[in-house]
Amino acid sequence: MKIVNSSSAMALEDERDLAGAQEHSHGPAKGLSRWILTTNHKDIGTLYLWFSFTMFLLGGSMAMMIRAELFKPGLQLMEPNFFNQLTTMHGLIMVFGAVMPAFVGLANWMIPLMIGAPDMALPRMNNWSFWILPFAFSILLSTLFMPGSAPNFGWTFYAPLSTTYGPKSTDFFIVAIHLMGISSIMGAINIIATILNLRAPGMTLMKMPIFAWTWIITAFLLVAVMPVLAGAVTMMLMDRNFGTSFFSAAGGGDPVLFQHIFWFFGHPEVYIMILPSFGIMSEIIPTFSRKKLFGYTSMVYATASIGVLSFAVWAHHMFTTGMPIWGELYFMFATMLIAVPTGVKVFNWVATMFKGALTFETPMLFAVAFLVLFTMGGFSGLMLSIVPADFQYHDTYFVVAHFHYVLVPGAIFGIMAAVYYWLPKWTGHYYSETLGNIHFWLSAIGVNLTFFPMHFLGLAGMPRRIPDYALQFADFNRIASIGAFMFGASQLLFLYIVIKTIRGGAKAPACVWEGAKGLEWTLSSPPPYHSFTTPPRIE
Amino acid sequence: MNKTRQLVIKLVLVVLFMFGFSFALVPLYNVFCKVTGLNGKVDTSHPGVYSRYKTNANNEDSQVTRLITVEFDVNRNQKVACEIIPQHLALQVRPGELNSTSYYVKNLTDKKMVIQAIPSISPGIVAKYLKKLECFCFTAQALKPYESQQLTLRFWLEPEIPDNVHRLTLSYTLFDVTALVYSKRMIFRLGAKPLATFVSIKVNEDCEKAQATTPKIHSRRV
Numbered sequence: 001m002k003i004v005n006s007s008s009a010m011a012l013e014d015e016r017d018l019a020g021a022q023e024h025s026h027g028p029a030k031g032l033s034r035w036i037l038t039t040n041h042k043d044i045g046t047l048y049l050w051f052s053f054t055m056f057l058l059g060g061s062m063a064m065m066i067r068a069e070l071f072k073p074g075l076q077l078m079e080p081n082f083f084n085q086l087t088t089m090h091g092l093i094m095v096f097g098a099v100m101p102a103f104v105g106l107a108n109w110m111i112p113l114m115i116g117a118p119d120m121a122l123p124r125m126n127n128w129s130f131w132i133l134p135f136a137f138s139i140l141l142s143t144l145f146m147p148g149s150a151p152n153f154g155w156t157f158y159a160p161l162s163t164t165y166g167p168k169s170t171d172f173f174i175v176a177i178h179l180m181g182i183s184s185i186m187g188a189i190n191i192i193a194t195i196l197n198l199r200a201p202g203m204t205l206m207k208m209p210i211f212a213w214t215w216i217i218t219a220f221l222l223v224a225v226m227p228v229l230a231g232a233v234t235m236m237l238m239d240r241n242f243g244t245s246f247f248s249a250a251g252g253g254d255p256v257l258f259q260h261i262f263w264f265f266g267h268p269e270v271y272i273m274i275l276p277s278f279g280i281m282s283e284i285i286p287t288f289s290r291k292k293l294f295g296y297t298s299m300v301y302a303t304a305s306i307g308v309l310s311f312a313v314w315a316h317h318m319f320t321t322g323m324p325i326w327g328e329l330y331f332m333f334a335t336m337l338i339a340v341p342t343g344v345k346v347f348n349w350v351a352t353m354f355k356g357a358l359t360f361e362t363p364m365l366f367a368v369a370f371l372v373l374f375t376m377g378g379f380s381g382l383m384l385s386i387v388p389a390d391f392q393y394h395d396t397y398f399v400v401a402h403f404h405y406v407l408v409p410g411a412i413f414g415i416m417a418a419v420y421y422w423l424p425k426w427t428g429h430y431y432s433e434t435l436g437n438i439h440f441w442l443s444a445i446g447v448n449l450t451f452f453p454m455h456f457l458g459l460a461g462m463p464r465r466i467p468d469y470a471l472q473f474a475d476f477n478r479i480a481s482i483g484a485f486m487f488g489a490s491q492l493l494f495l496y497i498v499i500k501t502i503r504g505g506a507k508a509p510a511c512v513w514e515g516a517k518g519l520e521w522t523l524s525s526p527p528p529y530h531s532f533t534t535p536p537r538i539e
Numbered sequence: 540m541n542k543t544r545q546l547v548i549k550l551v552l553v554v555l556f557m558f559g560f561s562f563a564l565v566p567l568y569n570v571f572c573k574v575t576g577l578n579g580k581v582d583t584s585h586p587g588v589y590s591r592y593k594t595n596a597n598n599e600d601s602q603v604t605r606l607i608t609v610e611f612d613v614n615r616n617q618k619v620a621c622e623i624i625p626q627h628l629a630l631q632v633r634p635g636e637l638n639s640t641s642y643y644v645k646n647l648t649d650k651k652m653v654i655q656a657i658p659s660i661s662p663g664i665v666a667k668y669l670k671k672l673e674c675f676c677f678t679a680q681a682l683k684p685y686e687s688q689q690l691t692l693r694f695w696l697e698p699e700i701p702d703n704v705h706r707l708t709l710s711y712t713l714f715d716v717t718a719l720v721y722s723k724r725m726i727f728r729l730g731a732k733p734l735a736t737f738v739s740i741k742v743n744e745d746c747e748k749a750q751a752t753t754p755k756i757h758s759r760r761v
Contacts, residue, residue, distance in 0.1 A: 121543050189550045193543050227554050231561025246565060249657045250616070250714030257568050261561055324575060324664055 027529055036131070039123035040529065041108050046426075047130050048105025049419070053495070055097030055137065056412075060488050062090040067450075067484040070477050075468050083467035084152035085144065091155025095273065096180045097137055099407070102415045103276040104129075104187045107215050110422060111191060113520035113527060114209040116200025116536045121193035129186035136179035143169035154465060156266070159247035159258035163239045171240065174233045181226045188222035191215055200519070202538035206300070209518055210293060213300050214279030217307045221268045221275075224311075229265040232258065256321050263314035271310045274374075274406060275303060277414025278345060281367050283518070284421050285349050288364035289356030290515035295348040302341035302348075309338050319390045328387045335385035339378065346375055361513075362436030366417035369409055369444050377405030380455065395465075398458025404451045408487075409444075416443070416494065423498065424512040428526040429505030435497045442490035449483025577663060606631040607696060611640065612710040613656075619715045620647045621654060621682065635698040637672065642690045642711075646682035655679040656711040665707050668700040679716055 028034050028043065038044060066086050069077045078086075108126065112119055120126045143150040149167040151157065162170055195216045199208065235246040235258075245251025247258045286293045293299065315323065315331045323331075349371055360368070380402040384390050393399060424430050453476035458464075462473045469477065508525040519538075523531050571577060609632050611625040622645040632638050646652045656676040660666040671677075675690035682688065694709075 227557035
């Protein structure tokens with residue numbers, strides 16, 4: 001990809017932008033109203049990222065309480081029902097509050113800059129889709145203070161646990177999920193519209209940065225499956241309050257149907273939480289390898305085929321519900337098939353690094369850790385896809401180990417890598433490389449201390465979602481808890497690093513990283529409030 | 540801007556379609572279960588049509604010599620305060636022949652109770668070969684305070700049942716649907732028993748009448 005604009009032409013345009021901005025007073029508004037009324041993609045991206053970080057710390061503190069209870073056998077800190085509320089809230093907050101809004105925030109900030117668009121295609125809807133989220137999560141969190149109990153049935157809210165036996169606050173949970181769904185759908189529509197309609201002239205789809213590619217596929221997945229989640233919670237609402245029997249066997253319904261509908265949403269959802277991370281890796285690894293991304297086209301097709309396959313494997317989450325043998329075989333092989341496009345991606349990243357001029361700044365450290373640890377999570381996923389093995393592993397800590405390996409060093413490390421990678425672009429300052437390195441090593445060691453022993457616990461038969469356990473699991477649980485406290489505490493260092501970088505630091509030039517390619521690096525750091533008001537031309 | 544508007548309209552239509560699709564999954568799932576026997580679901584909406592000649596349709600000798608053990612299992616869902624005892628724990632059944640058994644049920648409370656039995660068959664794949672002429676699971680059963688009843692089940696196994704099936708379990712779970720049927724909180728209240736139509740619960744208020752005809756028992760006790 002060659003950008004025609006020379007830097008001097010860019011500077012000229014920036015000056016023109018600046019002049020225009022002064023004429024029409026298009027700079028950011030002052031005070032709180034800037035953030036409430038903003039339609040600027042950079043402001044909204046910032047809001048999304050801060051919101052997600054808040055939720056990350058909140059959901060993380062719940063994880064700390066869970067690990068504190070599990071530090072030794074026996075019940076010491078809390079009642080089992082409160083433990084169940086914590087596991088439920090931790091899952092919901094991390095999935096819908098931390099990971100998803102962080103990716104939407106990154107998309108908001110970076111996609112217009114990467115494709116040469118002046119802003120998102122639907123700026124007002126953008127504002128709306130963000131500002132729904134604080135309300136949704138206030139409603140969800142308010143259930144913790146309600147009489148009775150907060151939702152205590154796990155983030156998967158299986159019926160009839162959440163319908164017949166769910167606490168009264170479940171109805172608030174349903175409303176919150178609806179709001180989160182609406183927000184995600186609007187965010188996804190906005191991203192699709194931006195990528196399809198606002199690309200700079202000359203930027204064909206196959207010249208697009210890979211981050212935009214992974215995000216548009218994610219956005220299509222969101223548009224397709226968030227309404228299914230909305231349907232599932234609507235049916236729950238009707239079962240609970242309007243006397244229907246979608247999931248009640250007594251009235252002719254079927255509780256297993258809930259699991260089918262939920263996982264029809266839930267499986268694409270896990271790819272929603274990882275595909276943007278794949279995109280981030282495909283930006284960072286070439287930069288710090290000082291090479292072009294190996295196999296761009298195959299990356300695009302691999303991402304697309306993961307997206308398509310994700311709709312055809314949902315029942316591997318429910319092998320133990322009883323299924324004809326051909327059903328089990330189909331879902332087993334279809335699940336294993338996903339390893340093929342994922343393998344293509346992993347090999348492409350390794351090939352990109354091969355014989356590259358590698359340097360290991362913090363984003364690259366996170367990227368390499370992602371590569372290794374996500375692959376491990378993928379392998380334990382392959383183990384779980386084997387039906388007879390799954391009968392043994394189902395609902396044990398092995399599953400907990402598996403999905404935390406793909407979500408924490410997968411999705412979360414992806415987000416952290418992206419923040420370090422683009423933070424100098426956003427703030428105009430370099431972060432402290434020493435502190436970044438310390439944060440990385442504490443996180444990487446903490447993550448492995450926390451989740452690696454969980455594999456052993458699961459294989460030894462420790463069930464998930466329990467506040468107490470048999471004595472033989474004590475040692476590994478203690479290691480996991482110590483790792484969790486280490487990982488949790490090191491995120492406060494991350495917060496400190498980000499704030500410190502916003503407030504000052506070494507000045508970053510337009511092209512922050514030596515090997516970085518792409519339109520976002522042609523803009524100053526930080527970029528002007530309104531960028532690319534005249535689209536750049538790409539040849 | 541027009542281009543964006545068109546795209547947004549299309550995407551919103553996709554969203555609405557997928558919302559509708561999630562509800563369409565309910566009948567799709569039921570049809571799928573009926574065809575494949577997934578989850579051992581049995582069609583309880585109407586009785587099967589039993590024809591005597593079916594017994595002779597296939598090679599009679601092989602059917603005569605073949606006996607399949609049908610086990611009867613019954614569970615009460617949480618908090619259902621009634622007693623239920625199957626007449627037989629198991630029967631040896633010849634495919635194609637009509638069999639009969641019954642369940643003793645007693646309301647242990649001093650309140651009116653409506654129960655609904657939900658059948659499930661294991662292995663699920665043979666569910667479609669078990670047909671019922673008469674079953675207390677076709678409708679919900681109303682029980683007066685402390686009332687006991689003998690509930691009839693008449694069924695046969697289709698002669699086409701796979702050769703490798705020698706044993707199957709018919710399991711019932713009893714649900715207390717009193718609240719569902721007589722609920723005052725109903726929003727969709729349209730008539731005297733609106734819920735019955737809405738959630739497809741049929742209440743059999745008159746059990747004795749259904750039992751008037753004594754069934755012919757072909758099967759052997761085990």
